[in-house]
Amino acid sequence: MTLTMAAHDPARAARPGEQGEVERDGVRVCWERYGDGEPTVLLLPTWSIVHSRHWKAQIPYLARHLRVLTFDGRGNGRSGRPPTAGAYDDAEYVADALAVLDASATERAVLVGLSRGGRWAAGLAAARPERVLGAVLIDPAIAFVAPPHPGPVYPFDEELDTAEGWAKFNRHYWCRDYRGFLEFFAGQAFSETHSTKQIEDMVEWGLETTAETLVLTQLGAQPGSRAEVETILRAVRCPVLVVHGDDDRVRPHAAGAAVAELTGGTLVTIGGGGHCPQARHPVRVNLLLREFAESLGRRAT
Amino acid sequence: MTTLLSTPEQSRARYPDEEGYVERDGVRVFWERYGEGEPTILLPPTWEIVHSRFWKCQIPYLARHGRVVTFDPRGNGGSDRPDGYDAYVRREFAEDALAVLDAAGVDRAVVVSWCDMGESLILAAEHPERVAGLVFIGPPLSHREPDRGDYPFDSEPGTDMETILAGFRGWETKIIPPAEVAALGARVRCPVLVIHGTEDAQSEVWRGEELARLLDGRLVLLESAGHAPHARDPVKVNELVAEFAGVAQAAPATRTWTRALRRPKRALYLSSPIGLGHARRDLAIARELRQQVPGLEIDWLAQDPVTRVLEAEGERIHPASAWLANESAHIERESAEHDLHAFQAIRRMDEILIANFMVFHDVVREQPYDLWVGDEAWELDYYLHENPEEKRAPYVWLTDFVGWLPMPDGGEREAFLTADYNAEMIEHIDRFPRLRDLAVFVGNPADIVPDRFGPGLPGIREWVEGHYDFSGYVTGFDPAGLGDRDELRRRLGYRPDERVCIVTVGGSGVGGHLLRRVIAAYPEARRLVPGLRMVVVAGPRIDPASLPTHDGLEVHPYVHNLYQHLAASDLAVVQGGLTTCMELAAAGRPFLYFPLAHHFEQNYHVTHRLRQYNAGRRMDFATATPEVIAAAVADEIGRQVAYRPVETDGATRAASLIAQLL
Numbered sequence: 001m002t003l004t005m006a007a008h009d010p011a012r013a014a015r016p017g018e019q020g021e022v023e024r025d026g027v028r029v030c031w032e033r034y035g036d037g038e039p040t041v042l043l044l045p046t047w048s049i050v051h052s053r054h055w056k057a058q059i060p061y062l063a064r065h066l067r068v069l070t071f072d073g074r075g076n077g078r079s080g081r082p083p084t085a086g087a088y089d090d091a092e093y094v095a096d097a098l099a100v101l102d103a104s105a106t107e108r109a110v111l112v113g114l115s116r117g118g119r120w121a122a123g124l125a126a127a128r129p130e131r132v133l134g135a136v137l138i139d140p141a142i143a144f145v146a147p148p149h150p151g152p153v154y155p156f157d158e159e160l161d162t163a164e165g166w167a168k169f170n171r172h173y174w175c176r177d178y179r180g181f182l183e184f185f186a187g188q189a190f191s192e193t194h195s196t197k198q199i200e201d202m203v204e205w206g207l208e209t210t211a212e213t214l215v216l217t218q219l220g221a222q223p224g225s226r227a228e229v230e231t232i233l234r235a236v237r238c239p240v241l242v243v244h245g246d247d248d249r250v251r252p253h254a255a256g257a258a259v260a261e262l263t264g265g266t267l268v269t270i271g272g273g274g275h276c277p278q279a280r281h282p283v284r285v286n287l288l289l290r291e292f293a294e295s296l297g298r299r300a301t
Numbered sequence: 302m303t304t305l306l307s308t309p310e311q312s313r314a315r316y317p318d319e320e321g322y323v324e325r326d327g328v329r330v331f332w333e334r335y336g337e338g339e340p341t342i343l344l345p346p347t348w349e350i351v352h353s354r355f356w357k358c359q360i361p362y363l364a365r366h367g368r369v370v371t372f373d374p375r376g377n378g379g380s381d382r383p384d385g386y387d388a389y390v391r392r393e394f395a396e397d398a399l400a401v402l403d404a405a406g407v408d409r410a411v412v413v414s415w416c417d418m419g420e421s422l423i424l425a426a427e428h429p430e431r432v433a434g435l436v437f438i439g440p441p442l443s444h445r446e447p448d449r450g451d452y453p454f455d456s457e458p459g460t461d462m463e464t465i466l467a468g469f470r471g472w473e474t475k476i477i478p479p480a481e482v483a484a485l486g487a488r489v490r491c492p493v494l495v496i497h498g499t500e501d502a503q504s505e506v507w508r509g510e511e512l513a514r515l516l517d518g519r520l521v522l523l524e525s526a527g528h529a530p531h532a533r534d535p536v537k538v539n540e541l542v543a544e545f546a547g548v549a550q551a552a553p554a555t556r557t558w559t560r561a562l563r564r565p566k567r568a569l570y571l572s573s574p575i576g577l578g579h580a581r582r583d584l585a586i587a588r589e590l591r592q593q594v595p596g597l598e599i600d601w602l603a604q605d606p607v608t609r610v611l612e613a614e615g616e617r618i619h620p621a622s623a624w625l626a627n628e629s630a631h632i633e634r635e636s637a638e639h640d641l642h643a644f645q646a647i648r649r650m651d652e653i654l655i656a657n658f659m660v661f662h663d664v665v666r667e668q669p670y671d672l673w674v675g676d677e678a679w680e681l682d683y684y685l686h687e688n689p690e691e692k693r694a695p696y697v698w699l700t701d702f703v704g705w706l707p708m709p710d711g712g713e714r715e716a717f718l719t720a721d722y723n724a725e726m727i728e729h730i731d732r733f734p735r736l737r738d739l740a741v742f743v744g745n746p747a748d749i750v751p752d753r754f755g756p757g758l759p760g761i762r763e764w765v766e767g768h769y770d771f772s773g774y775v776t777g778f779d780p781a782g783l784g785d786r787d788e789l790r791r792r793l794g795y796r797p798d799e800r801v802c803i804v805t806v807g808g809s810g811v812g813g814h815l816l817r818r819v820i821a822a823y824p825e826a827r828r829l830v831p832g833l834r835m836v837v838v839a840g841p842r843i844d845p846a847s848l849p850t851h852d853g854l855e856v857h858p859y860v861h862n863l864y865q866h867l868a869a870s871d872l873a874v875v876q877g878g879l880t881t882c883m884e885l886a887a888a889g890r891p892f893l894y895f896p897l898a899h900h901f902e903q904n905y906h907v908t909h910r911l912r913q914y915n916a917g918r919r920m921d922f923a924t925a926t927p928e929v930i931a932a933a934v935a936d937e938i939g940r941q942v943a944y945r946p947v948e949t950d951g952a953t954r955a956a957s958l959i960a961q962l963l
Contacts, residue, residue, distance in 0.1 A: 192560065246557075260555070271559025284558050 014060035021078075022099040027087060030078040031071035031100045035063030039133055039297040040109040041289065044097060044117035045073025047141075048088075048217045049185065050205040052077055054114070057282030058289065066293055069109065071100045075217050076209040088220030094123045101131060110134045110293045114278060115141040115251065118242075119222075122263070126235035134239040134296045136289060137259060139248050139275050142233070144226035145262065146254035156218060171218070174211040182206040188249045191274035198279045233262040240265025241292045243285065245273025310354075311649040312634055314361040314626035314656030322379075323400040328388060331379030332372035332401040336364030340433070340546045343410040344371045345398050345421060348475070349389065350465060352378025355415065358535035359542065361656035365624060365663075366548040370410065372401045382464045389468025391477050394420035395427075402431055409433045411546040415531060416441055416504065419477030419485075426488035434492045436545055438538065439528045440512050441476055441504035444483035486515040493518025494545045496538065498526030519545075535655050536662065536688045566963055567598045569619070569670045569694075571661070572607050573677035575628050578807060578880040580610040581777030581864070582743065582952070583676050586699075587616070589956030594963045600670075602661060605629065606808040606841040613861060624660045626653040629842060633810040639818075639922040640898040641811055644705050644719060647679065654680035662691060670694045672962055677701075682737075686729035689736055695962040696736065699955070701743040701879055702906035703769075704754055704761040708899050719901075720755025727754065730768060738962055741955055742769040745948075748910040770958050775951035776864075776887045783868050783888075790869045799834045800938050802826070803870045805863060807878045810842035815895055818927060819874050823851050825931035830938055836870075838863060864888070872938040874930070877903030877919075879910065886916035887947035891937040893930070895920045916944045 016032035023029070032052070041062055043055045052070040062068045072079040073093060082088075097120065101109060110133045113121035118140030125132040154160055154167045163173055168184045186202035206214075223229045240263040244256025253269065260267035268288060270277045278285045317333035324330075333353065342363050344356045353371040363369045373380040375388060375397065383389075398420060402410060413436040414421040422442065425432040469475060477485075493516040497509030506522065513520035521541055523530050531538040542548075568590070572583040580603075591597050600619040601611050604627055608618055631653055635646035658680040665673070675681040676699040685692055705719040730737070742749070742765060749762040783789050787797060795801050804819045806812020816837055827833045837856045839845045845856045860866055867873050867881070868888035875881045877896030885892040894917045896903035911917050918937055920930070 193562070257555075266553075267555040269555065269557040271557050272563030273560055281558075281560055 012056070014063050018104070020103055022096075022103045024092075024095060024099055025082075025087075027074055027080040027082050027092075028078075029071055029074065029080070029096045029099060031069060031104060033104055034059050034068040034070075035066060037064075037066040039293055040067040040069060040104075040106045041293050042069045042097065042101065042106070042109040042111050044111060044113040044120055045071060045076075045093065046114045046117040048073050048075030048209055049182070049214060050076065050202055051079075051208065053201075053205060054276070054279065058112075058278060058286055061286045062289060062293075065290055066297075067106075069100060069104055069106065071096065075213050076205065081209065081213050083216070085216045085219035086221070088217040090120060090123060090220065090222050092220070093120045094127065097124055098128060098131065107131070108133050110136070110296055112136040112138070112289060113140070114138040114276065118142065118259075122232055122236055122240075122259070125238050125240075126232045129237050132238050134241070134292060135236065135263075135265075136241045136243065136292055137256070137263075137265075138243045138278060138285070139245060139251050140242065140256060140259050141251050142229055142255055142259050143223070144229045145233075145258035146252055149249065149252055171211075171215045174215060178211040178214075179203065179207065181211075185250075189275040190280060191245075191247045191249050192272065192280050195274075195280055198276065201279070202276075230262060233259060236263045239292075239296060241288065242267045243270065243277060243288060244268075245270040245275065245277055247272055248275045250275040312626075312631035312653060313357065314653045315364055319405070321404055323397070323404045325393075325396060325400055328375055328383045328393075329381045330372055330375060330397045330401065332370060332405060334405050335360050335369040335371075336366075337368050339367055340548060341368040341370065341407050341410040342542070342546055343398065343402065343407070343412045344369060345394070345412065345414055345417075346372060346374035346377070347414070347416040348418065349374040349376030349468060352380075354378070355529075355532065357652040358655045359413075359531060359539060361626060361652070362539045362659040363542065363546075363548065365659075366543065367546070368407070370401060370405045370407060372397065376464050376468055382467075384467055386468060386470060391419035391475075392423060395423035398424050399428060399431065407431075411436065411542075413438070413542055413546075415439060415529065418442070418475055419481070422477070422482065422485045422489070425491055426485040429488075429490055432491050434494070434545060435489065435516070435518070436494045436496065436542055437509065437512060438496045438531055439498060439501050439504050440495065440509055441472075442482050442512055443508050444479050444486060444511065444515050482512075483515070486512075489516050492545070494541065495520045496523065496530065496541055497521075498523045498528060498530050500525050501528045503528040534687070536658065536684055536691065539659060564669070564671075565596055565598050566594060566671045567600065567669075568672040568674060568963070569665065569668075570599050570601050570603075571673070571675045571678035571681055572601065572603045572611075573679075575632050578878055579676050580607045580808075581880070582775040583674075584610065584614055584616070585775055585777040585952035586674075586955045586959070589952045590959055590963075593956055593960040597963065600668075602664065609841055609859075619664060621660055621664045626656045628653055628657075629808070629810070633842065636811040636897070639812075639814045639895065642708070642899040643897075643902055644707075644715070644722075648718075654683065658684040665693060672697065672959070674699065674959065683729075685736060686733055689733050692736055695738045697739045697741065697959050697962065698737045699741045699743055701748075701774075702750075702902055703742070703765045704750065704752065704906075706750070706752060706901040706905050708901055708904070710899075716755070720758060723754035723758055727758065727764070739958055740769045741958055742771050743773075743775050743951065743955065744910060745771055745773055745913075747913050748774075750905055750909045752905070772955035772958065773948040773951040774883055774887075775955055776884060776947060776949065777952065778864055778884075778887075779949050780868060780887050780889070780947075781949070783865060786869065789865065793866055793869050795834070795869055799832050800830050800872075801834050801836065801870045802830075802872045802874065802934060802938060803836045803838065803863075803866055804874045805838040805867075805881060806840055806843070806876045807881055808840050808842065810840070811897065812840065812876050813843050813847070815874075815876060815922065816843070816848055818922070818925065819930055820849050820851065820854065822927035822930035822934065823854050825928060826934045827853065829931055829935035833934075833938075836866070838866075872934060872940075874934070877907050879903075879907045882907060882911055882917055883914075883947060886911065886914045886944050887949075889942055889944055891940045891942050892917045893920050893933050893937060894918070895922045895925065898922065914945045914947060916942070 018033040021030045051072040111121035118137035121135045125135045168181050182203045186199040190198050242256045242260040244253050246253045319334040322329045352373045411434040412421050415438040495509045495513040497506050573579045602619050604625045674697045705722045707715040707719045841859045845858045864884045873892040877894050
């Protein structure tokens, strides 16, 4: 166990009760535990554009009632930044999550994942049902189950002659104007008016990693077909709660609804909500998470 | 005792979906099932001094979310009254419960008991597969020897309650003994919740505390509550039982929560559902409110017959309205021949009021509103003051009368009861003065009766003036807007030369006797008033075919915008309800009104107000023979009246007051 400066950051509303790190294939993954109630909730990382601070509005509340685990996803925060794309495959993040459960002596947990984290939560629930009490998928980044947002699709790898809108989602643009991309993406993620602080947070956390690292995360292996996605979702046996904003401009609401249907889960729609309700609508999300986790905790005992 | 037995059962908020008997050793036990689905909740009886109706505040709410099974104890209600002490030991009740579960097809239930004397404990310990959880309310059980002496029971003189006596040899034999409590308790494995009032005078709170410890259960103390919180504090008990039984988890598979700034302004309007009286004024206020607050959406939580008016006007009725237990039907059941004891009818509506409050409770947990408006929505006002933590929106209370008043023949008892109700209301407002964000008296200070709330209580007028805003009367229409009366008559199909008398009893079904009496007066009235045309409006809840007919007499089931016909008439004959009388006062038409016997509001509040306007001729149904009515019709028809004008800006004033909260 190592205690770092972060644990004493006076700006945090809650300090971790325990910090640790696990190493897989030479990559360090830093995790934290808060609180010691029942059941355990594992707040998964999401895309490495941010790190585990993106759960800052959840941790203090949930930790007063439950046991909360977080870890920085490889590519940002205090975790390692391996230099190869293969190190950022979905399977690696799922394996990291399992390693954190093991390292923190957690037999079973409720998984909570935002965007890509939602996809990883489904993957872990499907692969290791004995470790998962339930899964909350918030604005899940799960492709193929619903039509993507309309609009032009730009290749990620090619040089483009435009940097308008989603043309900024391009490795060459990232390397030219990383901050410009972060500001654009955060603006899309927080479609709600008056979201300046949440946007600044995302940009700041994004700047804690590099454009080059983020490119690698984008090249990691993800499910490549509807069949592959459906196989995963239909294998999820635990209770599932999908939370999705109906103004999510990154991942369409219809995808969340389809995921709820394929997993037999319940769907809570955030009317007027964007891609990151945990940051923009923390009270509602906190209450939903506690209610869901405690209902499973009761069932387990 | 005989009076109680001869009183018909009051209206239930919900009737069973299935009922039956089980028979064990020749003793028949009557059971009922309400609702379906899971969870299943068994509400067993307690001591046979009461029967299963003591769960009346729980059944309608719980049955909306799952399946509820009740049964009457041997010795009371619909069950047999076997002879002999042995038939009444607690094990027999436990076996009855088991048999009822079998008969109702219930594998497993949460058992919620009140004053359990051992039967639920036996059931849970010996049949764990049938009991998903145990809730004890005010349990008298103890697993240690009592620390107080019991009064010797057998030295009491005998009474005539043979059945009760048959099963009773003193509490020490009625309740299972401490050693058995301890032994059974050790075998209970299911989750346990104990609810106990700290001022329970029948079963001291330490008993609940110790039982919770013995069974490793949760304990909820209700501070300053007595022995029967399910009856006296039903909202809280319902919530606790629902939470324990998992009722709250029955959330729909898809839900939406809309972020605050995206929400349109939305009000929930509860319109008093007894009769049609308030529908039109509430509509007028709602329309004004939408004018003053652009974009405001209004949902109505209302029931028949108010919903008929609202639907006809294209208003949005909240779907949960379908869950409301009907108050008009209850009022009709409470009425006799032109006689409605309004105060007792409201008291005997307690089960409906709590059932409907729980509907409201569920609605506002699911859907946030910017405002609640209750026009004489008694369930809302009363239970909010009893459970002030349930307030989660600005709240407006509207009424056109304040103060329960006793009828003279109710004697001391009724004077005591009305004063007690008034005192509770005054205490509620004193203790929670900000719960009503606005209280609007639909009228003027002079309309308030000159009485007191009761002995030692304030004068009604002085108190209301200190606690209410006044909107003036709200007619719901502007008489000037009806235009020229000749033109109006022509449009409605009344000839200039005919004398039109409209007979109406409003929207409830209480008025059938008055209609028949006036119809009986028709031949004589027609002799006295040549060319008399009598138009009888039966209303939405009286079948026109049930009324006698005469040549020249018309009977209509329901007339939309009846106020226009009243304004066009030469005379109206009506009940003593405020709305119709004031519509006639506003339209400046002569009318005869017959207050319902024992209806304190019509006899005192309405009569007092009509006198302020010098409007109408009061009649007494008891002495008004058809001849008397015919003579009064002849006297009054076509008479030029000199009423004080009724204000026409009431809806605007009421809406202006309410709009400040939006």
